[in-house]
Amino acid sequence: MERHFFDSQLVDLKGDILFMGDLVEESIIDSVGALKQLSRSRAEQVIASDRIIDGWELKIDEECLELLALKQPMAGDLRFITMAMKISTDLERMADLAVDISQRVLELAGKPLLKPLVDIPKLTLLAQEMTRDSLKSFVNRDAELARKIILADRQADDLRDLVQQELLNDYMAKDKATILRAMPLLLVARHLERICDHATNIAEDVIYMIEAKVVKHHQENLD
Amino acid sequence: MFNKVKMRAEDVNFYYGKNQALKNINLDIYANHVTAMIGPSGCGKSTFIRLFNRMNELVLHTTLKGKISLDDLDINSPLVDAVDIRRRVGMVFQKPNPFPKTIFENISYGLRVNGINDKAFIAQKVEDSLKKAVIWGEVKDRLNDSALKLSGGQQQRLCIARCLAIENEVILFDEPCASLDPISTAKIEELILELKKNYSIVIVTHNMQQAARISDHTGFFLLGELIEFGKTQDIFTAPKDKKTEAYITGRFG
Numbered sequence: 343m344e345r346h347f348f349d350s351q352l353v354d355l356k357g358d359i360l361f362m363g364d365l366v367e368e369s370i371i372d373s374v375g376a377l378k379q380l381s382r383s384r385a386e387q388v389i390a391s392d393r394i395i396d397g398w399e400l401k402i403d404e405e406c407l408e409l410l411a412l413k414q415p416m417a418g419d420l421r422f423i424t425m426a427m428k429i430s431t432d433l434e435r436m437a438d439l440a441v442d443i444s445q446r447v448l449e450l451a452g453k454p455l456l457k458p459l460v461d462i463p464k465l466t467l468l469a470q471e472m473t474r475d476s477l478k479s480f481v482n483r484d485a486e487l488a489r490k491i492i493l494a495d496r497q498a499d500d501l502r503d504l505v506q507q508e509l510l511n512d513y514m515a516k517d518k519a520t521i522l523r524a525m526p527l528l529l530v531a532r533h534l535e536r537i538c539d540h541a542t543n544i545a546e547d548v549i550y551m552i553e554a555k556v557v558k559h560h561q562e563n564l565d
Numbered sequence: 566m567f568n569k570v571k572m573r574a575e576d577v578n579f580y581y582g583k584n585q586a587l588k589n590i591n592l593d594i595y596a597n598h599v600t601a602m603i604g605p606s607g608c609g610k611s612t613f614i615r616l617f618n619r620m621n622e623l624v625l626h627t628t629l630k631g632k633i634s635l636d637d638l639d640i641n642s643p644l645v646d647a648v649d650i651r652r653r654v655g656m657v658f659q660k661p662n663p664f665p666k667t668i669f670e671n672i673s674y675g676l677r678v679n680g681i682n683d684k685a686f687i688a689q690k691v692e693d694s695l696k697k698a699v700i701w702g703e704v705k706d707r708l709n710d711s712a713l714k715l716s717g718g719q720q721q722r723l724c725i726a727r728c729l730a731i732e733n734e735v736i737l738f739d740e741p742c743a744s745l746d747p748i749s750t751a752k753i754e755e756l757i758l759e760l761k762k763n764y765s766i767v768i769v770t771h772n773m774q775q776a777a778r779i780s781d782h783t784g785f786f787l788l789g790e791l792i793e794f795g796k797t798q799d800i801f802t803a804p805k806d807k808k809t810e811a812y813i814t815g816r817f818g
Contacts, residue, residue: 416801416814417801417802417803417809417813418810418814421802421803554802554803
């Protein structure tokens with residue numbers, strides 16, 4: 343027996359999550375693009391667009407609450423709807439971090455870069471990949487891909503630490519005059535690492551959604 | 566951690582004539598818990614619950630194989646009186662069935678049938694039972710009125726009070742709210758949650774949300790088989806069997 347009306351509402355919810363995910367991916371790409379070009383206008387565009395993403399989070403929350411109240415979903419449907427709420431929150435936070443990166447670009451614009459960017463682009467690529475893959479694992483119900491994302495988070499932590507150590511030890515500790523240009527880069531690395539954390543959260547939620555297995559905070563439970 | 570087992574069904578097979586209505590049922594009813602039975606119409610859940618107080622014996626040409634025990638006592642043993650079992654295991658039916666007597670007499674009747682004649686004791690027992698069933702306040706000034714004048718929800722609570730008066734240990738509810746309005750239903754559900762502190766409760770319900778709201782354990786029946794049994798929170802968030810998932814998500818069939 344089909345529940346056509348309810349199922350179509352679930353399809354709509356999935357579509358809304360994916361649409362919001364696309365906006366967030368764009369936002370991240372634009373913010374790091376703004377960083378590469380030190381483009382003030384591109385950074386301002388990311389900041390201005392954030393309220394659209396905030397609106398999507400509110401819309402998805404409302405959709406989910408309505409489904410919970412009116413349809414009394416159970417089992418797999420319940421897990422899907424509750425995880426959709428959590429995923430939209432993580433996506434909104436990722437967009438906020440793209441805004442934070444853009445704020446750093448505004449602080450850096452007009453000044454020469456302290457050093458060529460080496461590890462930050464690697465971290466950027468990882469953040470983009472993890473974001474895209476987390477949404478892919480959600481739409482394809484791919485728990486295996488979700489598990490790979492969770493394991494990749496370690497790389498993000500390592501890259502952030504690398505950037506941090508280099509800027510602290512090789513620049514800020516040696517020459518205080520570099521602090522104003524080094525700190526924003528250090529923060530960009532942190533923002534990108536936090537984006538990876540949120541992508542990891544989404545992956546953990548996807549595993550719960552598919553398998554009803556809690557892997558949050560316990561990577562040893564990934565199997 | 567589960568409470569102790571109050572009643573147990575072991576390898577239960579039940580037949581109406583040649584028609585097998587229940588197949589290889591194994592299930593525990595835990596003390597001071599609410600156990601819900603869910604499943605589509607005709608799945609055997611009402612037939613199953615009636616085994617716990619030997620009500621199916623009142624139907625001709627039925628056969629029970631397997632064992633039903635109450636505190637390790639085989640309730641179908643030839644040495645066991647069905648009336649004694651029904652004294653310990655009471656039942657509340659879908660349609661409230663008060664006796665065509667006064668409210669007072671509906672409660673006192675069971676006590677008198679069991680040989681209790683002390684008027685003061687009976688009066689106190691009537692009051693206590695009606696209070697436990699959360700209906701005392703509504704009827705205390707009209708105990709001599711006919712029970713048939715009560716509303717459906719009140720009648721059902723009166724029927725529950727009847728069970729409490731003779732101090733059943735287990736109370737079986739066969740779709741107790743099916744004919745009640747939402748407010749009466751909510752009152753019965755609250756009462757069940759309160760009663761489980763002192764009684765073991767089994768409830769058959771078509772209303773999955775009701776099972777989710779009030780039960781500790783849930784069993785899903787289908788075509789005479791127990792498909793899945795477990796903690797209610799697990800059954801309704803992550804059922805193990807696909808048939809259970811299909812039923813509780815409304816995609817059954």
